[in-house]
Amino acid sequence: MLKTFRIGGVHPPENKLSAGQAIKTAELPKQAVIMLSQHIGAPAQAVVAKGDKVKVGTLLAQAGGFVSANIHSSVSGTVAKIDTAVDVAGFQRPAIYIDVEGDEWEESIDRSETLVKECNLDSKAIVERIKEAGIVGLGGATFPAHVKLTPPPGATATILIINAVECEPYLTADHQLMMEKGAEILVGTELLRKAINVERAVIGIENNKPDAIAHMKELAAAYPTIEICPLKVKYPQGGEKQLIDAVIRRQVPSGGLPIATGAVVQNVGTAFAVYEAVQKNKPLFERIVTVTGKSLAHPSNLKVRVGTPLCQLIDACGGLPEDTEKVISGGPMMGKAVVSTDTPTTKGCSGVLIIRDLESRRKEMTACIRCAKCIAACPMGLAPNTLMNATDHKDWERVEKEHVMDCIECGSCSFTCPAHRPLLDYVRMGKARVGAIIRSRNAK
Amino acid sequence: MSQNFIVSPSPHVHSGNSVSKCMYGVLIALIPAFLVSLYCFGIGALVVTLTSVLACVLFEYLIQKYLLKVKPSICDGSAILTGVLLAFNVPSNLPIWIIIIGALVAIGIGKMTFGGLGNNIFNPALVGRVFLLISFPVQMTTWPVPDPLSMNYLDAETAATPLGLMKQGLSVEAMTTDMLLGNIGGSLGEISAIALLIGFAYMLIRRIITWHIPVSILVTAFVFSFLVNGFDVEGAFQQLLLGGMMLGAIFMATDYVTSPMTPRGMIIYGIGIGLLTIIIRRYGAYPEGMSFAILIMNAATPLINKYVKPKRFGEVKK
Amino acid sequence: MDLVWIATLSLGCIGAISAVILYFVAQKFKVYEDPRNEEVVKVLPGANCGGCGYPGCGGFAAACVKATSLEGMLCPVGGAPVMAKIAGILGMEVAEAAPKVAVVRCNGTCANRKKVNTYNGASNCAIEAALYSGETGCSFGCLGNGDCERACQFGAIHVNPETGLPEVDEELCTGCGACVKACPKMIIELRNKGPKSRRMFVCCVNKDKGAVARKACTAACIGCGKCAKECPFEAITVENNLAYIDFQKCKLCRKCEAVCPTGAIHSVNFPPRKPAEPKPEAPAQPAAPQSGTAAAPTAQA
Incomplete structure (x- = not known):
């Protein structure tokens, strides 16, 4: 059995149309x-x-x-x-x-294509380089990379997880990057591993990219600290919390940071950018x-x-x-x-x-038939239909009690709803409103 | 600003599932059972089912259009499904006018008074069925005996059902194999356990329903009847095959609107139905308890939904 | 006969036991409530609009009873008369407050503001505002999904399908401020109703630079500051490319309206110069010698 996260998830059609297309350089x-x-x-x-x-x-x-x-x-x-x-x-x-x-x-x-493996910098210097280079999470969340590499006091990292899942349909950028720049990614992974002082790094790849898994496994044979972990195809496996659960079977506590599980997650594109920043000064x-x-x-x-x-x-x-x-x-x-x-x-x-x-327009929404498909699909184990109703009634207390802040906005609920209800639209609004209420409460 | 694009919040794709697809999926799953009842009860099964479906759809249309003044939504298939399920829960020699009354109660009282699809508390088909059972006890409990491809409708030969015989403490002559195949008396759609199980398998494969409710009902009913009926394995097994147990567990109790939303809730609901059914069958006045058990647990569904929450990711124990 | 006795006795016993249980439960769960609460609730309008900032009329009454003074407490629906009554019940003083009315500060009608994209999500302003800037080039203007309309308890605000903008019926508007809170773009403002309901206001909240604002909407305030220079009472301030008229200082001279190059300044309920379905108003105000109002002098506020 391949590893995957334990709660919810959906299977949107993959439509990886651009898979296998070599990376071309766009004109200036x-x-x-x-x-x-x-x-x-x-x-x-x-x-x-x-x-x-x-x-x-x-x-x-x-x-x-x-x-x-x-x-x-x-x-x-x-x-x-x-x-x-x-x-x-x-x-x-x-x-x-x-x-x-x-x-x-x-x-x-350094604009040359030569692979530079050696690096004598210590962890602090690596993080400093990454910070200087302005590297952010390239998976889409754009969270500044150096922040994640600086665990808050009291927390210690034990494992580095490289997110090469690319669970979003259509997208193939990470896939192609692994096929063409696999060696550089592994060096980048080593640098990240050093930056947070951990012994082990795991690269999680969904098994709809068998060529990338094979390629990376072959290259990673030279690195005893890096493991390639094939994962069962399921959306939203690329979510940070879901990926940690899939790889090390630990769930980020509700309201907590991912570091609470000891895992630091970085995107595979980020690993490549780290390689370029540290080794090529780019x-x-x-x-x-x-x-x-x-x-x-x-x-x-x-x-x-x-x-x-x-x-x-x-x-x-x-x-x-x-x-x-x-x-x-x-x-x-x-x-x-x-x-x-x-x-x-x-x-x-x-x-x-x-x-x-x-395909661009949404279908008209109809009444909720309480089929609970959204509940089954939610990877955070929430009840999106309840959240939507409570948000619609502006019952913010209830919205908060139903743990709206846990929502990762993956869209599995709206994707799966047979009544075409805009569940995520409302949940997102509820989340924003409850977030503001919590902030103002904490400010007091 | 070259083109007027459409902007909408994510996600931008949809599974393609729809309410009507779910409803028609259930209808497809009911086809095997319908074919068996066509074979066993002949023309009566056809007349009853057609009348019930047409009446349900018509009432839904009229009520939505003229009473609630909303856009009629008869195409979503929910009224057709209610009609079929109502027909499957009555004898095949029921007069047409009684069926129409049942359809009116099912759609009018069971569904539309609560606001239509999605808002009803009780399974509409069962509301209709129980109303008929209480109002027309004689017609509702004279069961025709299976008569392959019969052309008799109202004048079909009748006899007591095996479940009725059991209740009276008489010996049951029917074989377990007859019960599996449907060669017994009973309501239109409930006679063949095999056909209903084929429908169950179809719905599981198409992911229309999950296993939780039917399995928990059947397991509970089996275990409980084994305990109260003197540790008789075959008797307990027959309890599952007789009467509306299979039809109820697979098609009636799993109605989306009136069943709980979480897997844990579904199991509690299923256990409740299983227990209540056997209690009514064993100790109650009626030989059959499935309809009442489901309706009682329907009433408990909001409570279950309130207290049984889905298992959350990274739940912090307080 | 036995039957009758048994029935009477057993029923009587059940009744007695239930009564005892009920008595103790009632004692156990008794909540003390100030008797004045109920009196105050009686004089309140009972609309539970939340305009006062408390959860419904009951909440407001409880807060009034608890409070040491009624300062800052106002039932916007009942207004001064109701507050006076409350003050009477509680034996406190009440501060006077001028009547307010909701004002929609956007004039981005379909004609003024060109659509550059089409929104296809849940029909809810809060959701659309959280997603993106809106269907037009103006990222400050009204989205027209009617959150204000749904928030209004009095049916006083409705989105006009022709303009796509909400309109306030000032006869029905109580100034409770529910729409102000509901609007995610903060377009609606509570302003003094003004003498004879006459008001001046800048009908725009666009803070973009003049050129950007103008490109998005022909009726936008471009922050040119002409109005501020013209105003003899220093009632107009221009901040972040946007003019604002302080209704406490404004003397309704209408000079600013005349100089506004985009027509972003609106005046309401002034007698129109052109004979266009005039309301039977009192004799003309002394100051009003210039071009007619932009909109018909109905409740376009």
Whole structure:
């Protein structure tokens, strides 16, 4: 029996259209728009001014606090303006506009392809490098990596788990990265392992990627500390809590941090970025993005500089089809529908998904028939139908009592509901409201 | 701003499941039992089932359209299912007018007074059935004997059911194999345990229902009747095959709306039904107790839902 | 005869035992309640709107009885008369408060604000606001899903399907503030009802820079500050590219309305200059010498 998490879960159709497509490098944009808030936490503070010349890898903005991340230029050229740009959610957010001129990199970056295995840095120095490079969780949550690598006092890490699950349908970026940069990922894993001083690292891969499992197993044979763990295909296995449960059979206590189980989870893309940052001195300014969709001519995996507008990526894969009604940044289960394709790529953008008009609209909701399929699907063991009703009645006490704060917003409930009820919409609202109530209570 | 995109919260895909798919799935699972009753009771089974379905759908339509003034939702299949289940719970020689009254009670009182699909507390088909049983005890308990492909409807030959005979303390002549196949007297859809089990297997494979309710009912009923009926294994086994036990456990008790929502709750509910059924069969006035047991546990469902919560991830013991 | 005796006796016994049990249970679970609570509840409107900030009229009554003074306590529905009655019951003083009315500060009608995308989620403002900026380029404006309408206990606010914006019926509005709390965009404000219900307000909450705001909505406040310069009473402040009229200082001279380049400043219930279905109002206010109001002088507030 393959390992998997123990509660709930669903099986959305995988639709990995771009699987096996070699990573192509996307063209440089004419103007890169680099958002100052590409991570969870405080926005970064700009350290360049209009008219400044920048190179690829130049620091553009300094982290605005401990939970924040540095932002580096992904292109070389002149800072055109520091203004606002429309983000994925349609809000105006501060951003740095850079007019691209050529492709000149900072001299400190090692651009060679040679694999550098040796590293003499100690754990503190590694975390410092990661922090300097502005690395955030590349799975989509964009939580600054150095924060997770600095366990809070009282907590000790015992195991590193690398998340190569890629349970979101359609997305293949991590899969392809493992196939092409497996050796680098393993070095990155070793660095992360060193950074948190643990003996063991496990790379969790769902068994719908047998080639990646075989490839990584072969490479990992040289590392006694790294284990490849094939996992049964089930959504949302890529959720941090679910992955820990699947791999080491320990559940993060309700309301607690994942570190309470002794596990630190990092995405496989993050491991690669860590390798580049520590061994090649290259900050995080590009990432692999899966551009896909049933109607798209050439679903691909692209290596994209942060700040490239989404429309340029879509054009590189055959252009936006006429019948497109929805464009999603991320995967279909947790991604965000974008307002416009002019929005720039950010560090957290793992995919661009094109949805045809046939599938883009929700069906009309009907009455709840209490079939409890949402309860069976919820990986956190909540009762989404009860939460939705309580939220609708604004009964916040009840919403809190039903443990709304445990929700990981994976969308399994809405996915599975035969009555097409927008369960997650309401649960999310309830979670936001109860979160605010709890914060104001704690402030007192 | 080139194109007017659609923006909606995640998730952006759906399983494709729908309420009507669930309902039609249950209907498909009922086909084997229907075929057996067509064979055993002939034209009567067809007339009763058709009347019941048409009446239920018509009443649902009329009530939604003219009384509740909402968009009729008869296409979701729930009224058809209620109709079929009501028909399966009555004898095949029941006069048409009684069936229509049953359908009116099932849909009108059992379902629509509570606000329609999803809000009813009691299984509508059983409300209709129990109403008929109390109002027309004679017609509801004259069971036709199986007569393969008979063309007799109201004038079918009748006899007591094995369950009725047991109640009177008479010996039961029917064989266990007859009970499995359906060669016994009884309500229209309940006679063949095998056909009902095929339907159960289908629903399990299609993931329409889970095993918890039927299995807990059957196991409880078996164990309990084994204990109270003098440790007789075959007798206890026959209790499972006779009367509405299989039909009730597989199709009536598992009704989404009126059963608990968590696996643990489902097992408590199933145990309750199993116990009550055997208690009524053994000590009550009626030979059959399945309908009453399910209705009683339906009433307990909100309470079970309130106190039995799903097993949470990373639950912290206080 | 025995039968009758047995029946009478046994029933009597059951009755007596039940009475004793009930008595003790009632004693055990008795909750002391100030008798004045009930009196206060009686004079309250009983709408349980929550406008006072307490859970329903009962909660408000309990809070009034407990409080040492009635300062800051107001039943927005009953207003001053009810507060006076409460003060009478409790033997306390009551502070006067001017009547308020809800004002919707968005004029992003379908014509003024072009749709750039289509929302396809649960029809609920709070959910849509949590998800993204909204269907138009304006990320501050009304979403039009009617959370305010659902929050109103008095049927005083309705979303107009033509404009997509909520409209307040000032006859029915009690100023309870339920809609203010319900609006996730904080567009609705409680403002002084004003003399003869005449009010001036900036009908926009867009804090984007002028050009961005203007591009998203033709009726947006672009923060140009002309109104602030024009105002003789210093009632207008411009902050974050948005003008705001302080209704305590505003003297309803309507000069600001005349200079506003986008028509973002609205005046309500002033006698119209053009003869367009005028309400039988008192003789014209001395100050009103300029262009007509943007909207018909109904309850467009």
